[in-house]
Amino acid sequence: MKVFDKGVSRRSLMKGGVALTAGLAAPHFFTRSAHAYLNEPTGSTVTLGFNVPQSGPYADEGADELRAYELAVEHLNGGGDGGMMNTFSSKALKGNGILGKKVEYVTGDTQTKSDAARASAKSMIEKDGAIMITGGSSSGVAVAVQALCQEAGVIFMAGLTHSNDTTGKDKKANGFRHFFNSYMSGAALAPVLKANYGADRKAYHLTADYNWGYTTEEAVRTSTEAMGWQTVQTVKTPLAQTDFSSYITPVLQSDADVLVLNHYGGNMVNSLTNAVQFGLRDRMVNGKQFEIVVPLYSRLMAKGAGANVKGIFGSTNWHWSLSDPGSQAFVKSFGSKYGFPPSQAAHTCYVQAILYADAVERAGTFNPCGVVEALEGFEFDGMGNGPTLYRAEDHQCFKDVLVVKGKENPTSEFDLLEIVEITPVAQVTYEPNHPQFAGGQLGTCNPGA
Amino acid sequence: MFGLSKKDGTLFLVVIGMTLFAPILLNPFPEGSELAQFNAGYPDLMQRFVIFGIFAIGFNILFGLTGYLSFGHAAFLGVGSYAGVWMLKLLTMNVVPAIMVSVVVAGLFSALVGYISLRRSGIYFSILTLAFAQMSFALAYSVLTPITNGETGLQLALDDPRILGVSQVNGSIPPTNFFGFEMRDGFTLDIASWSFTFNVGYYLCAAIMLIAFYLSIRIFRSPFGIMLQAVKTNQQRLRFTGVNTRPYTLAAFIISGMYAGLAGGLMVAMDPLAGAERMQWTASGEVVLMTILGGAGTLIGPVLGAGVIKYFENIFSKINDNVLYNWFSFMPDALQDAFVFMIHPFIGKGWHLTLGIMFMLVIICLPGGVVEGGQRIAKLFRRKKSGPADSGAASLPNSTPAE
Numbered sequence: 001m002k003v004f005d006k007g008v009s010r011r012s013l014m015k016g017g018v019a020l021t022a023g024l025a026a027p028h029f030f031t032r033s034a035h036a037y038l039n040e041p042t043g044s045t046v047t048l049g050f051n052v053p054q055s056g057p058y059a060d061e062g063a064d065e066l067r068a069y070e071l072a073v074e075h076l077n078g079g080g081d082g083g084m085m086n087t088f089s090s091k092a093l094k095g096n097g098i099l100g101k102k103v104e105y106v107t108g109d110t111q112t113k114s115d116a117a118r119a120s121a122k123s124m125i126e127k128d129g130a131i132m133i134t135g136g137s138s139s140g141v142a143v144a145v146q147a148l149c150q151e152a153g154v155i156f157m158a159g160l161t162h163s164n165d166t167t168g169k170d171k172k173a174n175g176f177r178h179f180f181n182s183y184m185s186g187a188a189l190a191p192v193l194k195a196n197y198g199a200d201r202k203a204y205h206l207t208a209d210y211n212w213g214y215t216t217e218e219a220v221r222t223s224t225e226a227m228g229w230q231t232v233q234t235v236k237t238p239l240a241q242t243d244f245s246s247y248i249t250p251v252l253q254s255d256a257d258v259l260v261l262n263h264y265g266g267n268m269v270n271s272l273t274n275a276v277q278f279g280l281r282d283r284m285v286n287g288k289q290f291e292i293v294v295p296l297y298s299r300l301m302a303k304g305a306g307a308n309v310k311g312i313f314g315s316t317n318w319h320w321s322l323s324d325p326g327s328q329a330f331v332k333s334f335g336s337k338y339g340f341p342p343s344q345a346a347h348t349c350y351v352q353a354i355l356y357a358d359a360v361e362r363a364g365t366f367n368p369c370g371v372v373e374a375l376e377g378f379e380f381d382g383m384g385n386g387p388t389l390y391r392a393e394d395h396q397c398f399k400d401v402l403v404v405k406g407k408e409n410p411t412s413e414f415d416l417l418e419i420v421e422i423t424p425v426a427q428v429t430y431e432p433n434h435p436q437f438a439g440g441q442l443g444t445c446n447p448g449a
Numbered sequence: 450m451f452g453l454s455k456k457d458g459t460l461f462l463v464v465i466g467m468t469l470f471a472p473i474l475l476n477p478f479p480e481g482s483e484l485a486q487f488n489a490g491y492p493d494l495m496q497r498f499v500i501f502g503i504f505a506i507g508f509n510i511l512f513g514l515t516g517y518l519s520f521g522h523a524a525f526l527g528v529g530s531y532a533g534v535w536m537l538k539l540l541t542m543n544v545v546p547a548i549m550v551s552v553v554v555a556g557l558f559s560a561l562v563g564y565i566s567l568r569r570s571g572i573y574f575s576i577l578t579l580a581f582a583q584m585s586f587a588l589a590y591s592v593l594t595p596i597t598n599g600e601t602g603l604q605l606a607l608d609d610p611r612i613l614g615v616s617q618v619n620g621s622i623p624p625t626n627f628f629g630f631e632m633r634d635g636f637t638l639d640i641a642s643w644s645f646t647f648n649v650g651y652y653l654c655a656a657i658m659l660i661a662f663y664l665s666i667r668i669f670r671s672p673f674g675i676m677l678q679a680v681k682t683n684q685q686r687l688r689f690t691g692v693n694t695r696p697y698t699l700a701a702f703i704i705s706g707m708y709a710g711l712a713g714g715l716m717v718a719m720d721p722l723a724g725a726e727r728m729q730w731t732a733s734g735e736v737v738l739m740t741i742l743g744g745a746g747t748l749i750g751p752v753l754g755a756g757v758i759k760y761f762e763n764i765f766s767k768i769n770d771n772v773l774y775n776w777f778s779f780m781p782d783a784l785q786d787a788f789v790f791m792i793h794p795f796i797g798k799g800w801h802l803t804l805g806i807m808f809m810l811v812i813i814c815l816p817g818g819v820v821e822g823g824q825r826i827a828k829l830f831r832r833k834k835s836g837p838a839d840s841g842a843a844s845l846p847n848s849t850p851a852e
Contacts, residue, residue, distance in 0.1 A: 054798035105771075140599075144722055148722070151622065
């Protein structure tokens, strides 16, 4: 290969090298030093970035999240009926935007891929000057975007993310999560399962083979084993799997009498449907009725699985049938704008947007460090989950968790789940250094300047 | 100049000019105007332009010259990324070791994959590379979670050892740098209502892209390059004349794998996270699209193709109905609704659709890609001026893409 035999002389190489060094050594300026913090809003408006999955497996959730954000912006700017701003315990928001600045927003598509989500968030920060990024419907994306926001110096308000790691080993000072997590699901479900199915059960786990699956399996296994259940086997299933028959057959041959499906979205719809087709629900093992449990439920999933969800227990962050004034106000304003009730993804995103705006009002600045201070240890009520605490140690919200069950006689296509129990917050609270959450550090807030 | 022919030299100078002034060229619309939506001159996207440019240049060395269509090139990009992040985690936040190790690791991996896959040609070769890439993706996504951190993606942490650097500065992860120049630094030039951002990271990527581009010109014009083209034209005849083609194709495969690794290393140098989706078959397909869209077998084509696709992905996907209503706000309500309704499927999440339509149009009307479009326009002007002249665009005699 005679590629370099002529042309590049030592002299020209040296010259090039010197020129390059000179170019790089030229004094560099810091854009960020011009302001107290990154993307400080100087005009009459402030820009928020809504980064949600618009394509890919969670596009339905993403669309609902975007609806909730649009509603929140409308309410923040004084439009509509004000929704949960009226029931919110903090009265700092006046309906004139945030700190008097009109709220504007940009949207992006995470595609439920870490890379795409980060690219989209980066363009919001660098191009559109977004001061806060929020949204997302998977833990992988939440963790990736949270780390990006920490490095860049803006606030990240997580959307739907249920893995322990978001506020566990991957927690960040600039990131906040309102949604509940795997541990809380396990802790809330276990007593209900014990009451309904007894303390002497043998569980078989099918787990989606990725981060969220692992933490959920661990949480449910630990909580159920603590009350006397045995875990017969745990099997990981590929995320892209659509036919679970080959995973269901071994369940029939084992002596397990409970099947736990640590699956979400389309995975859960398919695995549950397969399990029901194999007659698992009519089976009797060890003289007991065979049961199926789905740790994380959503209305959109229940809709996909149809009649198969009847009587199956699971947990959820929020449900539109809650009767507290906050939930009612939200369902009313969401319903009158879009014509159907909001999902739990919509609820958590709406709440996150309002909480951020409120924190800015209380802090009196958009500076991320001021916002972090205002949110840490913040106690509030009237947002649909009862009294809630944003814990300072890990930026996780602590609130009541709902245990739900597939409804036997749904009255409409939205009325698929019924609330079995509202698990009080004390029962799902854990220490910040709990083994399932150990290993991470918050670090310090980064204002990007 | 630089040992290039006059034509190649001119092309190289044009590319240098374009990359140096990209922050200005890509921000043609004043801040705050309605058209500012179409500005692409922000650091992240400019970095992506040149990084994927490198990726496509490398792919073109294999596909454009030998005609071997690899459907698994994203695997090398991904392997390079993981290697790069591990360097940043273990060694130092200086990007140089990260980039070098990315290239080496991707080169080794491509030697392995190439050695096996190149036993077959045509569709079988494509399927083999695709299988390897999907295997790598599956491994990275779950089995190798301790190394790759699975679905979440491998990222830096506050307690990384970083032997030659510091683990954390005041509770934050230190930024990636090039001998002290932080990748995210830069300065903004405000002229009237225009605002141009000059970013250190972008210029590092741009410099490396220029080197990569220069190398690819030299490879195209070298005896080795001619041999590769002979492989593409008629491999059987070459074998009959007693030439063993395998070393040549394997070398081309490894070089293009190293280019992919370089792109992966630069990606993590700019944004220190490596996700498994980087290796998925869609990512491999993307680089094929980039090369064909720009013009396979041409020098500048792949870079243009990469630019077009990244532009669509990042700019069109961010236009939402709200923006549309703003544009058409001068119209009466009903007409406004009608226009938004008509354009809605092509923007936001519909950017794939727009790109697909454009890809089809280019392939049907301009089989040689964007480069052929440029050539035709150039020809048109030249004919008007001084009668027929040879098309001076810098491309090889463009045979139809093989396989």
